[in-house]
Amino acid sequence: MKKLKWDKKLCTGCRVCESICAFSHEGVINPILSRIRIAPLGKYEETQKSTICQQCKDAECVKACPTDALKIDIKKGYVTFTEDDCIGCSACVEACPFSAIFMHPEKNTALKCDLCGGFPKCVEHCLSGALKVIEY
Amino acid sequence: MTKYGGYCGKILRINLSSGKITKEDLSDSLLRKFLGGNGLGISYLFNEVKKGVDPLSEENKILIFTGPLNGTVFPSTSKIGVFTKSPLTNGFTDSYAGGHFAAELKFAGYDGIIIEGKSEKPVYIYIHNENIEIRDASKIWGKINSDTKSEILNELNDHQVRVASIGPSGEKLVNYANINFDGTHWAGRGGNGSVMGSKKLKAIAVRGTGCNINIADKEKFEQLITDYYKKIKENKTLSEVLSKYGTTTATRANNSMGILGTRNWQTEVFKGIEGISAEAIDEKLYEKALACFSCPIRCMHYSEIKEGPYIGTRNIGPQYETVYSLGSLCCNSNSNIIAKGNEICNEMGIDTISTGVSIAFLMECFEKGLLKEEDLDGLSLNFGNEESFIKMVEKISQNEGIGKFAAKGVKIMSEEIGKGSEKFAIHMKGYELAGHSVRGYKGMSLGYATSPRGGSHQDMRHLPERSGEFDRTNCEGKAKLVFDVNSTTAIRDSFTYCTMIEGVVGRVGIDSKHVDLINAVTGIGYTVEELQKVSERIYNLERCFNVREGKDRKDDTLPSRFMNEPIPEGPSKGMVTTKKELDTMLDEYYQIRGWNTNGIPTKEKLDSLDLQEAAKEVL
Numbered sequence: 094m095k096k097l098k099w100d101k102k103l104c105t106g107c108r109v110c111e112s113i114c115a116f117s118h119e120g121v122i123n124p125i126l127s128r129i130r131i132a133p134l135g136k137y138e139e140t141q142k143s144t145i146c147q148q149c150k151d152a153e154c155v156k157a158c159p160t161d162a163l164k165i166d167i168k169k170g171y172v173t174f175t176e177d178d179c180i181g182c183s184a185c186v187e188a189c190p191f192s193a194i195f196m197h198p199e200k201n202t203a204l205k206c207d208l209c210g211g212f213p214k215c216v217e218h219c220l221s222g223a224l225k226v227i228e229y
Numbered sequence: 230m231t232k233y234g235g236y237c238g239k240i241l242r243i244n245l246s247s248g249k250i251t252k253e254d255l256s257d258s259l260l261r262k263f264l265g266g267n268g269l270g271i272s273y274l275f276n277e278v279k280k281g282v283d284p285l286s287e288e289n290k291i292l293i294f295t296g297p298l299n300g301t302v303f304p305s306t307s308k309i310g311v312f313t314k315s316p317l318t319n320g321f322t323d324s325y326a327g328g329h330f331a332a333e334l335k336f337a338g339y340d341g342i343i344i345e346g347k348s349e350k351p352v353y354i355y356i357h358n359e360n361i362e363i364r365d366a367s368k369i370w371g372k373i374n375s376d377t378k379s380e381i382l383n384e385l386n387d388h389q390v391r392v393a394s395i396g397p398s399g400e401k402l403v404n405y406a407n408i409n410f411d412g413t414h415w416a417g418r419g420g421n422g423s424v425m426g427s428k429k430l431k432a433i434a435v436r437g438t439g440c441n442i443n444i445a446d447k448e449k450f451e452q453l454i455t456d457y458y459k460k461i462k463e464n465k466t467l468s469e470v471l472s473k474y475g476t477t478t479a480t481r482a483n484n485s486m487g488i489l490g491t492r493n494w495q496t497e498v499f500k501g502i503e504g505i506s507a508e509a510i511d512e513k514l515y516e517k518a519l520a521c522f523s524c525p526i527r528c529m530h531y532s533e534i535k536e537g538p539y540i541g542t543r544n545i546g547p548q549y550e551t552v553y554s555l556g557s558l559c560c561n562s563n564s565n566i567i568a569k570g571n572e573i574c575n576e577m578g579i580d581t582i583s584t585g586v587s588i589a590f591l592m593e594c595f596e597k598g599l600l601k602e603e604d605l606d607g608l609s610l611n612f613g614n615e616e617s618f619i620k621m622v623e624k625i626s627q628n629e630g631i632g633k634f635a636a637k638g639v640k641i642m643s644e645e646i647g648k649g650s651e652k653f654a655i656h657m658k659g660y661e662l663a664g665h666s667v668r669g670y671k672g673m674s675l676g677y678a679t680s681p682r683g684g685s686h687q688d689m690r691h692l693p694e695r696s697g698e699f700d701r702t703n704c705e706g707k708a709k710l711v712f713d714v715n716s717t718t719a720i721r722d723s724f725t726y727c728t729m730i731e732g733v734v735g736r737v738g739i740d741s742k743h744v745d746l747i748n749a750v751t752g753i754g755y756t757v758e759e760l761q762k763v764s765e766r767i768y769n770l771e772r773c774f775n776v777r778e779g780k781d782r783k784d785d786t787l788p789s790r791f792m793n794e795p796i797p798e799g800p801s802k803g804m805v806t807t808k809k810e811l812d813t814m815l816d817e818y819y820q821i822r823g824w825n826t827n828g829i830p831t832k833e834k835l836d837s838l839d840l841q842e843a844a845k846e847v848l
Contacts (some may be wrong), residue, residue: 137412
């Protein structure tokens with residue numbers, strides 16, 4: 094399987110990952126539409142907290158999903174999401190142990206990291222090298 | 230509302246006297262005419278803060294504006310502008326801060342905020358999407374900036390709120406107090422923090438999730454992002470040097486050229502350079518590189534003092550300007566002392582540049598015997614006296630003792646002391662000089678003399694001359710150079726983007742790169758000529774604001790030191806900008822600008838820029 098790996102020591106808190114995720118998936122910029130979330134910590138924001146989909150092999154979100162919108166795709170190496178099949182029940186949001194799946198505030202469908210089909214935009218634009226794709 | 234991309238199309242107007250909060254639409258015609266950021270800032274300030282207003286009175290206003298690029302994913306577009314009438318200069322001042330506040334305000338749905346009136350009691354403003362509140366700030370009044378932010382985040386129970394605040398120095402009305410953003414950035418210069426303090430406004434807190442930023446031409450925008458990321462990756466300074474050293478490599482670079490401000494600019498070569506070099510600061514202080522919203526350059530640093538009397542002091546920076554003003558200018562060769570001074574300034578909320586220049590001025594007064602220990606609260610204020618230096622920074626930040634005098638700035642101090650001290654009061658229009666030489670660059674000499682805010686290195690830029698692209702020893706062609714650089718800096722501060730990518734977008738004159746970028750985001754469809762007009766409109770209106778306050782050619786001048794005392798040593802020995810040279814450059818500059826020989830914009834010029842109303846008021 095594949096997933097995003099985030100290095101806390103290299104992350105600068107710039108949140109380009111959030112912006113490019115929102116823009117490439119939704120065509121507009123608003124961090125609330127991003128599938129990856131970075132929040133500042135510390136008195137001088139010297140450290141960050143990340144919320145990233147772990148593309149779990151035995152994903153709880155997949156088990157919770159009543160419609161098969163979420164599926165573990167062994168061939169692709171990650172948990173896929175089909176928006177057309179999503180009924181907006183948000184059971185996945187409740188089920189995820191990392192709180193890494195969100196609901197689109199207008200469309201009421203899940204915001205789920207799809208690794209941009211294998212070449213994540215966030216990794217491409219992370220010049221500090223904090224984000225990488227790894228096999229696990 | 231607006232049809233243009235990038236903007237929210239709305240601003241907030243908050244009156245602290247009446248408590249009234251209104252949401253105002255921004256028309257397409259206003260946006261096309263003034264663009265954003267700097268443009269909107271001067272447009273509203275000129276119309277609403279009239280001649281003769283006392284900067285610390287109810288009639289002054291604080292304007293905070295973003296531009297259409299803020300909150301998009303274009304690299305290095307984090308800067309928010311603060312515009313007001315300066316208590317330091319009694320003229321126009323603008324100052325820009327990085328961080329995440331600009332983006333958060335856009336995601337909340339507002340392009341800007343106008344703050345007017347005055348509150349009876351300390352308050353802070355909380356903006357959460359559609360919901361705006363004026364809240365009691367009595368519990369946080371008196372707190373330093375980072376504590377102010379922590380308290381507000383706890384009170385609102387939301388650690389993703391962004392906070393702009395003043396420290397105790399703004400509350401105490403130090404002439405060069407500033408506004409902190411996110412605890413990590415500062416709209417550093419011009420005394421905007423005191424204007425906020427005079428209104429008893431402690432902070433503005435923003436949380437924004439409700440507004441999506443739209444892009445007019447998504448395909449073109451995506452292509453531009455790819456192009457600029459490529460350019461940034463290929464540029465060693467942008468991709469590596471800045472993230473390791475911040476801007477501190479400028480210290481040694483300037484010293485090597487013999488143009489590093491030292492000993493109150495008595496000389497421009499510093500013997501203690503090793504202690505304050507980029508390598509020293511990286512080794513002794515910098516812990517981690519951090520970044521503003523949407524910026525891959527990551528030039529800011531979290532730092533910690535690891536030895537000596539101030540061990541354990543944590544803060545952001547110092548960056549180059551602070552290394553100059555608190556370092557070589559005061560003959561401090563210990564970077565830990567600079568870091569401690571930096572921390573006091575940052576937490577209390579005062580401009581490190583004006584603080585350092587003010588202390589250096591007093592050091593020279595002490596050196597020359599114009600002031601004695603008993604005049605200085607018992608301090609032996611020698612150049613390089615680290616203990617006295619730190620005590621001075623503390624006193625200024627508290628606006629007490631001799632600090633109360635220093636807090637007025639070098640112009641007022643030298644006027645009150647007299648005895649020839651005016652000759653080494655290092656300011657233009659009352660605004661203390663930044664860390665780039667006057668004598669060392671003919672172009673900067675003209676740029677500093679004519680900058681609307683004063684001794685600022687951000688209206689004219691030093692880089693075209695420092696790089697060698699233009700000959701810094703020669704006055705010829707400098708009027709045109711200053712005009713061209715002014716044009717791009719006005720655009721930079723209106724889009725807005727950061728000085729760090731100025732070179733990549735284009736620093737000398739507006740061209741198709743600027744136009745392509747703004748059109749891709751907004752869809753306005755500017756030509757180069759129209760964008761050039763926008764930048765001239767902005768600059769001329771800033772000039773009109775100052776003219777209305779009685780400023781003209783006589784104020785476009787330089788400190789006596791730089792016109793009469795050549796650089797005494799080093800690689801730039803002998804350089805000086807004489808009054809004759811300045812006058813020649815001024816004549817040429819005014820002509821290019823379309824101003825009369827007294828530096829006043831002509832009616833023809835203002836009419837051509839659609840500033841007829843300003844012409845009627847000012848001419």
